Amino acid sequence: MTVTDALAAGEAPVREAGLWSDAWRQLRRNPLFLGPAVVIVVFTVMAVAPGLFTRADPRACDLSHSLLRPRAGHWFGYDLQGCDYYARVIHGARVSMTIGIATVAGTAAVAVVLGTLAGFYGGLVDTLIARVTDVWFALPTFLGAIVVLSVLGGNGLPQLTLVLVLFGWPTMTRLMRSAVLVVRDMEYVTAARALGAGDVRLMVRHVLPNALAPVIVYGAIRVGIVIAAEATLSFLGLGLQLPAISWGLMIAGAQPRLLSAPHLLLFPGLFLSVTVLAFVLLGDALRDAFDPRLR
């Protein structure tokens, strides 16, 4: 828009933006977003292509190197089996990132569909979904996860993801529902209806884009929580089992030798904490960017 156009329209020139581009404009200058974003990109690349970070094979182990401390060329030392610990920690990123992202994607899919239907239609649909959510919400996550995992038998990535989605969807569904309840009553939804838009179009075009921000924010934080939950379950022996490579398993293996070989705990613990922190900070930055009151 040129200045003359603006004057012709009788208003001051304003920046060109909508809700999403406004948020992006704010985010790309925010170090609290850029920092975590870079960390997450690095860990994602690590998960997809660990070969870029290490040539060593995490499963090529030599018992003569068992529990050796960090040294030149092997900066993270060796584990009990004499495997290169740096290679193992790098390869552990894949499990954490996969489970974090897959679980949150699955949870969000359930939450967005159920939350939108409940919030948009209200009435019986809402009552039904809200009550099921409440009942499910009352189930204790870890206890429930332990029971289901022990029933499922196999403790691979798919089972862990399933369990974490199973016990994670109610919170996000509630969040989505309440956001939709607010947006549904906006006048632009009524206006679109007055112009002949059907229910599906109203939900997809008008309700979702305006109600999605809280779920995205919570989703980012949730990735961190889920990664920690996988580590916890694996540590407790209910998640992945050896010979899988995961930070949780490494921390579990480090526990009995905490004093003699502290590097076994230090490195996977550090990677885990940094990953979780990055997602939580990213969520915070997203929340600030989507909340116009904080601008």
Added chain:
Amino acid sequence: MPSIPASAELPEPVLSVRDLVVEFPTTDGVVSAVNGVGFDLAAGETLAILGESGSGKSVTAQAVMGLIERPGRVVGGSVVFGGADLLAASDEDRRRVRGSGLAMVFQDPLSALNPVWSVGFQIGEVFRVHRGASRKEARRRAVELLERVRIPAAAQRVGEYPHQFSGGMRQRVMIAMALALDPRVLIADEPTTALDVTVQAQILELLDDLRAETGMGLLLITHDLGVVAETADRVAVMYAGRVVETGPTDAVLVAPAHPYTEGLLASVPRGQSGREERLRPIAGAPPSLARIPSGCPFHPRCPYVVDRCRAERPPLEGTGRAAACWRSDEVGRGRR
């Protein structure tokens, strides 16, 4: 501006509403926000529905558009458009009529436009919904419409977002959306209430020009007597969910036949220079819809009240020139 002669012989109406009743359940019991409203709207005509907040005028508009949401309910009457009663039509048929046959402009254009889409996209959406237009075609039509509602530099502004427009320009965008498919009836619900006074006149003029150009019927919902006087051919005055007086604007405003209309006129400054003027507000307050007085709903506030008014509700006879008042012959006599 009024041009339709003061007679009951109007051309075939495009929109005909009869005995419309809309109920809302509240903690005080079920209230009738609209209670037997009826009117006809002819092609090319402007009918103003005049009333205070709570008189049921906006609910009437929503009911005509089929936008009454739960727990509200249209419990009676008919809304005949294009030869069919919309209240009896299927949801899908009603949806198709909205936007293409009947369109609506809302009070606050900022909240009635979606903040996340450009105005061009939102206008184009109407073509995609009803005509299955491609994105490119929809955008081209959007530019045409923005030009038609006289938005300067339409081709540049089509990609901008609602918050980048001034209030008056936003209302033009809303009007462009409503006019996209050449509806036969446009309902404007307080279209100028949220706007600056200087902009109000421009928007009213635009609506009037577009009505004259397209021959659509314009149903103007307002609480503003000035807007009625300036724009409307005919007026229906609403009180407590009913039409209490109707007729050609000139006739109603010059010689009101209902004490409520008379009271409204007396409470507006005339702005005649050199004359000291006292405004005379209507005594009392509009009734709660949960406790509408017996007989004539206006009787507790009425200076003409007689016993009959408390017992029997006066009917509104016909849609030409009528007032629902037992003493309408006496109303206006002795006025200064």
